[in-house]
Amino acid sequence: MDDQNRNLILATALSMVVILVWFLLFPPPEPPVDPNAIPAETALQDGTGENIALTPPPAGTDTATVPTETAMTEVALDESARIQIETPSLEGSISLRGGRIDDLSLREYRETIEEDAPIVRLLAPTGGAEPYYALYGWAPAGDLDFEEVPGADTPWQLESGERLTPETPVTLIWDNGAGLVFRRTVAVDENYMFRITQTVENTGDTEVRLAPYGIVARHGLPDDLQNFFILHEGVVRKVDGQLDEIGYDNVTELDFVERERALAEVVPVEQNGWIGFTDKYWMTTLIPGDGQPFTSVTRYVASADIYQTEARLPVISVAPGATGEVTTQLFAGAKEWETIRDYQNEGGIDRFIDSIDWGWFYFLTKPMFWLLHNLNLLIGNMGLAIIALTLIVKAVLFPLAYKSYASMARMRELQPEMEKIKERAGDDRQKLQQEMMELYKKEKVNPASGCLPILLQIPIFFSLYKVIFVTLELRQAPFFGWLRDLSAPDPSSIINLFGLLPYDSPEPGSLMALIFIGILPLLLGISMWLQQKLNPQPTDPTQAAIFAWLPWVFMFMLGSFASGLLVYWIANNTLTFTQQYIIMKRHGYSPDLFGNIRSSFRRKKPDAK
CATH class of the missing domain: 2.70.98.90 (Beta-galactosidase; Chain A, domain 5)
Known part of the structure; x- marks a missing residue:
C-alpha cells in the first residue's frame, strides 16, 4: 500500500475517533420544543375527501386544545x-x-x-x-x-x-x-x-x-x-x-x-x-x-x-x-x-x-417460515429460533459448502504455479489461458466448482432474509437483555458506551443512529472481518485497502436494519467462518487471522510406515 492510500485511511480512522470522543464529551442537546407547534397532521377530511386546512394556534394558546390524530x-x-x-x-x-x-x-x-x-x-x-x-x-x-x-x-x-x-x-x-x-x-x-x-x-x-x-x-x-x-x-x-x-x-x-x-x-x-x-x-x-x-x-x-x-x-x-x-x-x-x-x-x-408476501422464492420461503414458526413454538424465543434455523440451513447445505471451500483451498495450493504461468505468458493472453487450462486438467481442478455451490445458496439465504423481514411473528419479539424487539434496530449505541454513560441513544432512523451504532452491528462487522480473512487478498494495494474496509462500511450500512436480521447475519457469518476455517485447515491451509494470509501451503506428508 503506497503512502497516499495509507494516509487517507489513517485520516479517515482518526476523524471517526475525534467525532466519537466529541459526542461522548459533549452529547447533543435535546431539540427545543416549540410551544406553538401544531401536530404534523394539519388537515382534516370530510366525507367527500376534501381537505379542511387547520391554521396554527395564536401565540399563548393552550396547545392541549390543538387536535391530535387521536382527538x-x-x-x-x-x-x-x-x-x-x-x-x-x-x-x-x-x-x-x-x-x-x-x-x-x-x-x-x-x-x-x-x-x-x-x-x-x-x-x-x-x-x-x-x-x-x-x-x-x-x-x-x-x-x-x-x-x-x-x-x-x-x-x-x-x-x-x-x-x-x-x-x-x-x-x-x-x-x-x-x-x-x-x-x-x-x-x-x-x-x-x-x-x-x-x-x-x-x-x-x-x-x-x-x-x-x-x-x-x-x-x-x-x-x-x-x-x-x-x-x-x-x-x-x-x-x-x-x-x-x-x-x-x-x-x-x-x-x-x-x-x-x-x-x-x-x-x-x-x-x-x-x-x-x-x-x-x-x-x-x-x-x-x-x-x-x-x-x-x-x-x-x-x-x-x-x-x-x-x-x-x-x-x-x-x-x-x-x-x-x-x-x-x-x-x-x-x-x-x-x-x-x-x-x-x-x-x-x-x-x-x-x-403474506412470500416473494419470488416462495417455494423456499414458505417451508422456511414453517420451520422458524415451529422452532419458536418449541424453544419459546424467536432470537434463539433464528439461530437454530440458521444452524439447520447450514447443516443442510454443508455438502455444498464443503465442496466449495475444498475447491477454494485446492485453487490456492496452485497459486504459486499460476503465478509462474503469468510470468512466462506476459501479455500473451491466449498462451496464459492455454497453460492455465492445462494446469487445471493436470491437477484435476475445476475453477467453477467453488462458485456453483455458493450461487445455489443465494436463493436460500435470500428467502431466509425475506422470512425474517416480512413476517408478523418477528414484530416486537424479544430476545435477551436490551433486545426487546427483533423487528426494530438495535437500540444500544456507542454514544453512551452501550448504556454505561447517562446519555440517551440516538433516535432510531436518525443520522446519529446510523453513525453511532449498537452492539449487534459491531458484532456483524467483526464476523464479516473474520470471514474476509479466509478469502484471498487482492494483489493490488488499492483494491486490498478497499476490501479491508468493506466489513466496517457494511457494519454502518446494515446497522439500522431489524435486530432479527442482524442476529441471522451474525449467526450465519460465524457458522460460515467456522466451517470454512476447519475445511481449509483439513486441506493444509493455515490462515493467519491477525495478519496477512500466508500464501504458502503446507502439504501433508504421508504417514511413516
Missing part, C-alpha cells in the same frame, strides 16, 4: 350513531351512516413495546386521521337510480342486536320508501373475519334489477409506509388462482377509465378471488363467496387522493314479493400465518396464504 378520530367517531364491536381480537364500531366498518383496532397488538402503549388501529372514519374503511351497498340497474339504493351515506337503522360479538350478529335496515327494504346482517368470528349478508326485499309490484358491491377505501398513503424493495405494500388480489401485487405508486399510474371517472383497472373474476390492501403486518380484504364470479376493481381518485379496491357482484333480478340475498366476507386484521392458513384450509378461501 381528530374521536371527534369523527362522535359524528354518527354507532354499534359497538367487541371480540377477543377486535374492538371498534360500525357507523350507521352508510353502515361503514370504519372503526377497528387490534386488541392483541400495541403500537410500541411499552405495556401502556395504545393498541394498533387498523380502520378509521372519514374526518379523522388517515381514513380507512370498508363499506357495502347496491348499484342500480334497469329503471332504478342511485337514490333508491343504499350507498356510502345511507342512514341505516338497527333492527336487531345491540353490539357485534362472535355470539351476537347485528342487522341493519333501510326502507327506500319506494317498495324496497334493504337489510344488512354483520357477523364476526373470534379472529378477524366478518361475514356480510345483504338482502333486498321487493314489496312493490314490478321486478327490480340491482348489483351488490363491497369497497375498501383508503384516503392517502399510510403514515407507516416503508417503501422497501423487499416488501410489498398496496393492493393485493387473487384472480382465479393468479396473485397480483400492485404498489401504491403503480395504482397512481393506472390508465384513466372514463366510465369509472378515475384511474382504474377492472378485472373479471370467473370463480375464485379476493382483493384489498395489505400493509407489512395488517390487511383488509374483500372476499366474495367460493365459486362466486365478480368484478375486481382497483381505483385511484386523484382529486381526493383516495385509493380504492372493490368487489362488484353480478346484477340480480328480484321479482315482486321476492327477496334477493348475497353473502360475502371481509378480513380485517393481522396477517397471522396460522389464522390465514386456517381461513384457507378450513374456510375455503382460495390460496389465501399467498396474501
Whole structure:
C-alpha cells in the first residue's frame, strides 16, 4: 500500500475517533420544543375527501386544545350513531351512516413495546386521521337510480342486536320508501373475519334489477409506509388462482377509465378471488363467496387522493314479493400465518396464504417460515429460533459448502504455479489461458466448482432474509437483555458506551443512529472481518485497502436494519467462518487471522510406515 492510500485511511480512522470522543464529551442537546407547534397532521377530511386546512394556534394558546390524530378520530367517531364491536381480537364500531366498518383496532397488538402503549388501529372514519374503511351497498340497474339504493351515506337503522360479538350478529335496515327494504346482517368470528349478508326485499309490484358491491377505501398513503424493495405494500388480489401485487405508486399510474371517472383497472373474476390492501403486518380484504364470479376493481381518485379496491357482484333480478340475498366476507386484521392458513384450509378461501408476501422464492420461503414458526413454538424465543434455523440451513447445505471451500483451498495450493504461468505468458493472453487450462486438467481442478455451490445458496439465504423481514411473528419479539424487539434496530449505541454513560441513544432512523451504532452491528462487522480473512487478498494495494474496509462500511450500512436480521447475519457469518476455517485447515491451509494470509501451503506428508 503506497503512502497516499495509507494516509487517507489513517485520516479517515482518526476523524471517526475525534467525532466519537466529541459526542461522548459533549452529547447533543435535546431539540427545543416549540410551544406553538401544531401536530404534523394539519388537515382534516370530510366525507367527500376534501381537505379542511387547520391554521396554527395564536401565540399563548393552550396547545392541549390543538387536535391530535387521536382527538381528530374521536371527534369523527362522535359524528354518527354507532354499534359497538367487541371480540377477543377486535374492538371498534360500525357507523350507521352508510353502515361503514370504519372503526377497528387490534386488541392483541400495541403500537410500541411499552405495556401502556395504545393498541394498533387498523380502520378509521372519514374526518379523522388517515381514513380507512370498508363499506357495502347496491348499484342500480334497469329503471332504478342511485337514490333508491343504499350507498356510502345511507342512514341505516338497527333492527336487531345491540353490539357485534362472535355470539351476537347485528342487522341493519333501510326502507327506500319506494317498495324496497334493504337489510344488512354483520357477523364476526373470534379472529378477524366478518361475514356480510345483504338482502333486498321487493314489496312493490314490478321486478327490480340491482348489483351488490363491497369497497375498501383508503384516503392517502399510510403514515407507516416503508417503501422497501423487499416488501410489498398496496393492493393485493387473487384472480382465479393468479396473485397480483400492485404498489401504491403503480395504482397512481393506472390508465384513466372514463366510465369509472378515475384511474382504474377492472378485472373479471370467473370463480375464485379476493382483493384489498395489505400493509407489512395488517390487511383488509374483500372476499366474495367460493365459486362466486365478480368484478375486481382497483381505483385511484386523484382529486381526493383516495385509493380504492372493490368487489362488484353480478346484477340480480328480484321479482315482486321476492327477496334477493348475497353473502360475502371481509378480513380485517393481522396477517397471522396460522389464522390465514386456517381461513384457507378450513374456510375455503382460495390460496389465501399467498396474501403474506412470500416473494419470488416462495417455494423456499414458505417451508422456511414453517420451520422458524415451529422452532419458536418449541424453544419459546424467536432470537434463539433464528439461530437454530440458521444452524439447520447450514447443516443442510454443508455438502455444498464443503465442496466449495475444498475447491477454494485446492485453487490456492496452485497459486504459486499460476503465478509462474503469468510470468512466462506476459501479455500473451491466449498462451496464459492455454497453460492455465492445462494446469487445471493436470491437477484435476475445476475453477467453477467453488462458485456453483455458493450461487445455489443465494436463493436460500435470500428467502431466509425475506422470512425474517416480512413476517408478523418477528414484530416486537424479544430476545435477551436490551433486545426487546427483533423487528426494530438495535437500540444500544456507542454514544453512551452501550448504556454505561447517562446519555440517551440516538433516535432510531436518525443520522446519529446510523453513525453511532449498537452492539449487534459491531458484532456483524467483526464476523464479516473474520470471514474476509479466509478469502484471498487482492494483489493490488488499492483494491486490498478497499476490501479491508468493506466489513466496517457494511457494519454502518446494515446497522439500522431489524435486530432479527442482524442476529441471522451474525449467526450465519460465524457458522460460515467456522466451517470454512476447519475445511481449509483439513486441506493444509493455515490462515493467519491477525495478519496477512500466508500464501504458502503446507502439504501433508504421508504417514511413516
